[in-house]
Amino acid sequence: MGQVRTRVGAVFGDPIAHSLSPVMHNAAYAALKLDGVYLPFRVVASELPTAVRAIRALGLTGANVTLPHKFEAARLVDTLGAQARLLGAVNCIVNRPRGLFGDNTDARGLEFDLKRLGLSLKGKSALVVGAGGGGAAALLAVLKLGARRVALVNRTYQRALALARRFARGQVEALKLDALRDRVLLAEQSLVINATSVNATKQGFPPMAYAATAEDCFFYDLSYAAKPTAFLRPGLKLGRRGADGLGMLLYQGALAFELFNRVPAPVDVMRRALYQALGRPLDGDATGVRVRPPLP
Numbered sequence: 001m002g003q004v005r006t007r008v009g010a011v012f013g014d015p016i017a018h019s020l021s022p023v024m025h026n027a028a029y030a031a032l033k034l035d036g037v038y039l040p041f042r043v044v045a046s047e048l049p050t051a052v053r054a055i056r057a058l059g060l061t062g063a064n065v066t067l068p069h070k071f072e073a074a075r076l077v078d079t080l081g082a083q084a085r086l087l088g089a090v091n092c093i094v095n096r097p098r099g100l101f102g103d104n105t106d107a108r109g110l111e112f113d114l115k116r117l118g119l120s121l122k123g124k125s126a127l128v129v130g131a132g133g134g135g136a137a138a139l140l141a142v143l144k145l146g147a148r149r150v151a152l153v154n155r156t157y158q159r160a161l162a163l164a165r166r167f168a169r170g171q172v173e174a175l176k177l178d179a180l181r182d183r184v185l186l187a188e189q190s191l192v193i194n195a196t197s198v199n200a201t202k203q204g205f206p207p208m209a210y211a212a213t214a215e216d217c218f219f220y221d222l223s224y225a226a227k228p229t230a231f232l233r234p235g236l237k238l239g240r241r242g243a244d245g246l247g248m249l250l251y252q253g254a255l256a257f258e259l260f261n262r263v264p265a266p267v268d269v270m271r272r273a274l275y276q277a278l279g280r281p282l283d284g285d286a287t288g289v290r291v292r293p294p295l296p
Contacts, residue, residue: 007036008058009260012043012051012073013066020224020277021064024253027273031266036061043069052076055095061260062094064253067197070104070133077102087140088166089133092256103259106137109252110222110245111144114191117243119218122146125188129153129180130195131160134222138195139167147171151189153179183212190214194221194231210234221245226278250274 007029011021017040025038043051048069055063065073070089074080077090078099084090090102114121126142128135131154142150149171154160160174179185186192186209194205219235219242232242254265275282 005035007034007061007261009036009038009061010055010063011038011040011066012048012063012069013040014042014044014068016040016042016066019066020249020274021066021253023277024250024270024273025257028257028266028270031269032263034261034263036261045069045072048072049076052093052100055093055100060095062092062256064256065091065093067133074102076100083107083140086166087133087136089136091133091252092259094259103256104137105252105255105259106134106248107140107144108255109250110137110141110248112251113243113245113247114141114145114220116247117218119145119191121190123148124190125149125151126191126193127151127153127185127189128193128195130197130222131156131163131174132195132197134195136163136166138193138222139163139172142191142193143167143172147191149173149188151175151179151185153177177206180206180208183209186210186212186217187214189217191218191220192235194219194223194229197223205231205234208234210238210240213238213240215239216241218242222248224249224278226280246274246278246280 011019019040022038022040029036070091073090074088077093079101081103084102084104087104090104091106092103094101121142126147128138151173152160152164153175155177157176164172164174217240219232219240221229221231222245223229224244224246228236229244235242250271254267254270257265
């Protein structure tokens with residue numbers, strides 16, 4: 001494997017221009033005075049195998065993988081971490097001496113952020129919309145936080161069913177998209193997570209019985225934007241609490257930085273860089289949720 005003095009990390013995706021991962025990783029390198037750089041690369045699906053092989057050929061520290069490549073990336077690495085194996089998806093490829101190690105820091109990143117927001121799910125119900133890589137990570141995170149029941153809703157029912165069976169847990173129930181209009185189902189939820197690609201403020205989210213949810217129901221969107229997303233806005237108008245995925249992005253990125261560089265990530269610095277990039281105040285976010293100190 002070729003060696004270079006400068007540490008070079010990357011993120012592969014399509015599209016990729018919107019990604020804020022380079023912002024936080026490069027801020028971390030600067031804060032730690034490390035000779036390193038983190039670059040975005042638009043990689044189309046047909047070129048993903050070539051891009052993954054290039055990690056070793058070019059001596060990169062590793063690469064994050066985002067939409068739409070997380071499932072395919074799991075098939076292209078030499079070994080998988082426990083969570084990547086369970087989820088069948090990889091968002092972090094680490095260049096190790098014995099080969100490429102595929103990990104998934106998404107679920108841990110979401111779990112950390114939900115804890116930061118003060119959410120307790122022990123004995124409660126949660127609803128996850130979307131059965132892709134994000135949906136898989138969300139399922140794992142809410143189960144680790146103690147959710148008693150999880151409803152998994154997806155436009156393609158068979159995909160939701162396959163993901164629910166992957167966890168082999170009776171408390172995960174796959175449902176069709178029209179379940180979002182089920183007022184009884186929505187009334188039971190303590191947390192509703194959007195893990196679909198409906199992430200821009202101009203896009204419409206499928207009809208959902210927002211008003212049927214309890215007043216303390218929390219809405220979380222894995223996507224992030226400068227302003228509340230289309231998924232979050234109806235809940236916020238009803239007075240429900242909510243947050244977008246900027247915190248999840250931060251924590252999964254901090255975990256990836258540590259895997260790539262084998263040094264503790266400067267979480268505060270990375271958070272500041274992300275909030276500045278989106279024009280948000282550091283003591284709050286686009287949804288009005290006050291930001292608590294990051295987990296140690």
